[in-house]
Structure formats: structure tokens, C-alpha cells
Amino acid sequence: MSRPDPEAVAEAVFAALAEPSRRSILSALAARGPTTATDLAGLLPITRQAITKHLELLAAAGLVLAEPGERRRIRYRVNAAPMAIAQSYLAALARDWDSKLTRLQRSLDAPASQPEAAAPDSAGRCL
């Protein structure tokens, strides 16, 4: 039970999300809670065989967990921890210091006599 590397975890999340069938499966599990492969096959336009294959891959990557149960009645559920790790990666990309610093520069350059009357930027936004 060695600890996985955060990069490997994030990579598994993005690889899983890159495939539309796996996105559908994860979305269905997120929306409905624990569900069997058979029920997923009834919900999604994906064959049961393909669903089983995707679930195995998702389970190996730690993205879904199989609840203990009898073979055909195993229910799968989303495991949130890998998603939270992938969010660190997305957060670094989303922080957007570039537009904040551009705004800082513009606000400092605005005439000091009328700081509140500064014109909105070309997009009409304040952010």
C-alpha cells in the first residue's frame, strides 16, 4: 500500500476524463451514487462488456471503488480523493495572476483625480 505519486494520480484522472464513455460512467455514478454495472448499462448507451472494462480501468486508477458484494451485484461508487488531487493542478492553471496584474497596472495608471470613474475595459467587465 505505498503512497501514489500526486502526478500519477492527476494523470489517471485526466486520462479517465479524456474518454467520453468513462466521463458518462463517472457522471452517472456522481449523480446517482453507488450503481451496478448492469444498471449502468441500462442507463447509458454503452454495452455491459464495455462498461465492465471501463469500470476495471477506473477502479485500477482509484477513481471508482467496488463495494464488496456478490459478483453481479457489485456496486461501484466514485472515489473523490483523486479528483481533489487533480484540482490542485487545475487551480494552478486557473489562478490567473496575469489578468490580475494587468488590472493592478491599469488601476495605478488611472488618473488619481478620478479613481472611481475609471472606464471599464474594452469587454465592459470589471474583472
Place this chain on the structure above:
Amino acid sequence: MPIPDRIERTIDLAQPPQRVWEALTSAEGLASWFGDRATVDLRPGGTAYVEWDDEVHKATMTISVVEPPTRFAWTWGIQGLPATDPRRTYVEFTLSPSGGGTRLTVVESGFAQVPDELLDTAYHGNVEGWRKELAELADYLRVAA
């Protein structure tokens, strides 16, 4: 595909460090470039609070360094994670005089830190977690009824 742990930007501004310092550390300043409304308790350990008009978007920062007019730093949570998540990044502004203006550097670090508990559950999540929480909720509701 490493998670970038450190974001660094440098910008040259025409104004002297004292003006830039005001813009970075005052409520009026933060509300003019960073958010739309802000409150600041400017001292190490103090809290700054910023809100944006157009979104549900808001930020609470814990100020860690106040060294006018050269160094200002805070920690804050990671966007997209629940407020209860222990992860925080560290943001540090450094101001140095440059010509008649200011060279401003901002460094944000800590994105790649991942708590051990999260890594432990990344592959071995607690199957009983939700079921247990739901059972506890059911118990609580029964008692409360």
C-alpha cells in the same frame, strides 16, 4: 505532467513602492484591482476578505507578512476545493525600487502539496465512508425526531 507548485510573475510599474504598497494592502486598493469589495486587517495573522460582483466568488486570506513597503504575504485556500480542505497556498509580493518606479514580483506556491491522508485515500478510499455518514445522519434524525 508535473503539478506546477510555484507561479511567479514580475511586472514593472511606473509608481514608487509606497503607491504600489497602498494598492496591494489597503481595502480600497484591493477593491480596485483584485476584487470588487475588500476588507483588510493589515497585520500578521490578520484577515483580508475580498468579494467579486459578478460571481459567488470570494476569498479569505490570512495575512502572514507585513513589511512596508517591500514585502506582503498571505495564505489562502485552493480554488475549487471545499472550504474544509486543509490545503492552502502561500502568496508573497516583493516590491523593489526600479528607476522611479517599482519592480513587483508575486510568487504563489504550494499547489503541489498534497496531504498524506488524501494520497492514502486516492487509491484506497474508505468504502464504508459514505454509508457510515448516511447511517450517522439517519441516527441523528431519529434521535432528533
